[in-house]
Amino acid sequence: MSDVARDMLPLSRVFAETVAGLAAPRRLFPIAVVVVPLLALQRSFSHDLMALPIGMLMCAAFLLVAPTLWRYLFPLHRVRAPRLVGAIAYAAAGAGLMFGIGRWLPDALGMGGTLLTTFPGTLVSVALFWVGGWGLARDIDLEQHLRASQA
Known part of the structure; x- marks a missing residue:
């Protein structure tokens, strides 16, 4: 498959390849090194029983x-949409998901504040979504393109 064809795959295929890439041990271990302590802190510094499930949902969404x-x-190797449109969509998705799960869902459930659901905690989660998503995506893409070029 050419680089151009690979880059223009449908969203379902991109999702499946991304999940497979995330499950690779070279990524799964570092992800666990970040997620496990983050969830432990979320549970330790939060009194609400829903704190851990909310944290897990935020991590899974990310x-x-x-x-x-x-x-x-x-x-x-291609441009799917104008860069500005893509950047706005990516930024909005990250902010919407993290604020939706981290602020609005706990409010709807009547939860108290937790480490990740305070306003500053949610801002940090949005920043981690943006930067972490970019980093993981680039790593997966570069690995796939390297493998394809060596085949």
């Missing part, structure tokens, strides 16, 4: 959406 969306919007 891992499944951020790198997939970056890879879909910004393929390595």
Whole structure:
């Protein structure tokens, strides 16, 4: 498959390849090194029983959406949409997901504040979504393109 064809895959295929890339041990271990302590802190510094599930949902949303969306919007060798449109969509998705799960869902459930659901905690989560999604996506894309070029 050519680089151009690979870069213009449908979203479902980009998602499947991203999940497979995230499950690779070279990424899964560093992800666990970040996620496990983050969730432990979320549980330790939060009194609400829903604190851990909310933290897990935030982490899952980040891992499944951020790198997939970056890879879909910004393929390595093609332009799917104007860069500004893609950047706005990516930024809005990250802010919407993290604020939706981290602020609005806990409010709807009547939860108290938690480490990740305070306003500053949610801002940090948005920043991690943006930068972490970009980093994971680039790593997966570069690895795939390297393998394809060596085949």
